[in-house]
Amino acid sequence: MDKKLPTRQENFSEWYNQVVLRAELADYAPVRGCMVVRPYGWTIWENIQKALDERFKATGHVNAAFPLLIPQSFMYKEAEHVQGFSPELAVVTHGGGQELEEPLVVRPTSETIIGTMYAKWIQSYRDLPVLINQWANVVRWEMRTKLFLRTLEFYWQEGHTAHATEQEAIEETERMLGIYAEFARNMAAVPVIPGQKSESEKFAGAVNTYSIEAMMGDTKALQSGTSHFLGQNFAKAFDIKFLDENNQLQYCWTTSWGLSTRFIGAIIMTHGDDQGLILPPRLAPIQVVIVPIYRSDEEKSQVMEAVQKAAEQLAKFSIKIDTREEVTPGFKFNDWELKGVPVRMEIGPKDVQKNSVAVSRRDIPGKAGKSFLPMENLDQSVGELLDAIHNNMLARATQFRDSHIFEAKDYDSFKQIVADQGWAVGWWSDDRENEARIKEETKATLRIYANEPDIGEGVCFYSGKRTRKRAYFARSY
């Protein structure tokens, strides 16, 4: 672990793995494809949970917990759903020393079990809407795995709602997509693009799937959260019905939406640099690390007094005082740089004299990111600094994203773009077979339809047909 981190240019994938391991975000578990999320990584997830949970509750949602184990037969009730998920199932066949009469699957997602319960709970229009979320672990038997991005077990929230009308359910689907996009920008400084998925990329069983797509540092796309309009597909499969105001029995309209620990991967690959993580201040487990600098016991007692004073002022932030004696300040600097702490604060004898502190911004390496803050009103100036860091990270990521999206005029230019330049956007005549062909030939997939103001009609870069639709394509994680 003492070797240098590979640069992102040299090997982005290995840079990522090493950063995750060395920053102690996660580790490989003894079971293939499973991960251990270590405290530093889990605190990011707790901060994500808090930010999203507030937003869910503010829009009327409540949390509940549905079972991990689902009778295998439930998966077969919705025809497309089983096709999508059955290759990925982990199956419990024995319990308490006995072979089970019916095998149980470990939930890969919970539409089937939640649908079953909703059918029992919902009787009348007065019971609607049902707006429930759960924070849970799910298991999908993936073949190629990568820490956070694709693991057999992962952690997520899954919202499942039932509505009286199609319109309401569509609005809910869009509302939650909007919440994901707002959260990504305002909390994680990840400038996602929200939009609708194509037929071939949508959730198994959905009418429409929407996602937020983020561009990683290697220009690949990462689907970072999804919101599904399920129509009446699951309501019909699970018999979720209600008596409407005219006493007519109707099927509900349902939605589901989820964001997972994969999002931590999005944060790492959006912001990180060759020194390691750069964590967005509003989700960082440690927002400010204070490193005391001294050479004698006398200096130490002065410095530690100032450190305490600073720490008290910064009580509302998440701070860490690095008091380790066995390593040098230089070692500490590298360590916190690797761990992506947004602000490093040094306090030495000179700072004590000047009644100020020296701060270094993780997002701006070297001298340009250094400044001195007076001890007076330190909480306010640190708050402003953290906001400035957030804004800079968002602006930089947005600039990076926008400078790596190119208009695909024809299939030749398209191929060049998605091979090594970034995302392609272009007119798209929306043919499923063409989409499959493009994927096979270029490894690029249709990420989302462009959600731009109507700009009329154009010529599909692939088929040459005239079309009103535009779409983003990219290689992806």
Added chain:
Amino acid sequence: MDKKLPTRQENFSEWYNQVVLRAELADYAPVRGCMVVRPYGWTIWENIQKALDERFKATGHVNAAFPLLIPQSFMYKEAEHVQGFSPELAVVTHGGGQELEEPLVVRPTSETIIGTMYAKWIQSYRDLPVLINQWANVVRWEMRTKLFLRTLEFYWQEGHTAHATEQEAIEETERMLGIYAEFARNMAAVPVIPGQKSESEKFAGAVNTYSIEAMMGDTKALQSGTSHFLGQNFAKAFDIKFLDENNQLQYCWTTSWGLSTRFIGAIIMTHGDDQGLILPPRLAPIQVVIVPIYRSDEEKSQVMEAVQKAAEQLAKFSIKIDTREEVTPGFKFNDWELKGVPVRMEIGPKDVQKNSVAVSRRDIPGKAGKSFLPMENLDQSVGELLDAIHNNMLARATQFRDSHIFEAKDYDSFKQIVADQGWAVGWWSDDRENEARIKEETKATLRIYANEPDIGEGVCFYSGKRTRKRAYFARSY
């Protein structure tokens, strides 16, 4: 569901089941023995999580997440552990359509997987102590299940710590037991008795197990949280070693401790009455329910204005305004009584005139629990009322508990006590075979050794031998 609730006297067990279902705390899942925790029940759990998590973090613990699936062979590494848990395992034998080379067990508890990771992470005394907790679901294949009290899947936190010295690990075990007891009393108004378990009742693989024991409304005992001193048993089984300050390789000393959704059962059965739940104010999902009372549109507009004013004052509490038009106030009163909301606030035209509100305490039914609070400083008076309710609930439960613990002089009196009077406490010569015999003959188990100041020596109620130990025995859940 419209029939009357059975009284606790008539059928305590059925009263419990009905309260859980009717108050919408939980429901039966389609898989035998599994439960769905509904939003009202899950919010109690969220409040428990918040209260405990604060306490864990204040004592230096951090959260992480370890995998759900554990290689079956790991369970066999600690001899007593496998004996205790192997009859209860759920086993995944297939993943991704293939039979697995080695079956995976769904974690019943995580000592084995966490021990494996600790062995990898811990090298030096500088890495110690490791103080990690996780909030997780676990699965134990129980034969006889009951909502919250014993379900195949349940939710809990499990702390797992590793220390350099035996003394430190013992202190940690005791510290966490103390936190559980303090939490139970101060947050849930459940007056638990903390103490040490006997050899035959301890955790499989522990050196010592401590628990908090609560007395339910039928006088049965409920083990409501446990803290285990694991000695070096798991460190040796999983090779968790560190270099001490003298560069000697040593095994760590480890602990584990857990509290689960079972605790919700303890709350229900400690406080509930024949009308339903009585929830402790500091964990209640709804602390105050406001029921507007009016007969005309004119009254309604006046009343709703006052309701808004009250709600604004009570912003720091968790409140609910019951605006349902389709049911009568009387129906609402019964409903919130069943759901155990600590304070019901009625606001009618007379209250508007008097600039006050009428409040009813759930813990004191009828007139004695009713009073009027001026609208002025309502937040303060409601805060005081909630504290008074907490204190009354704790005092009442303590009084109930203490009046149902009896000194066992001899085996005859013991048998009578545990058959229908409550818990027996008495001198106990601590013989494992006698303990087993008592359990077989009376269904009462040794709950904990008495943790009283040393009161010398006495005669064992069963063996007649002289002994310095005393113990509590009771029938239990």
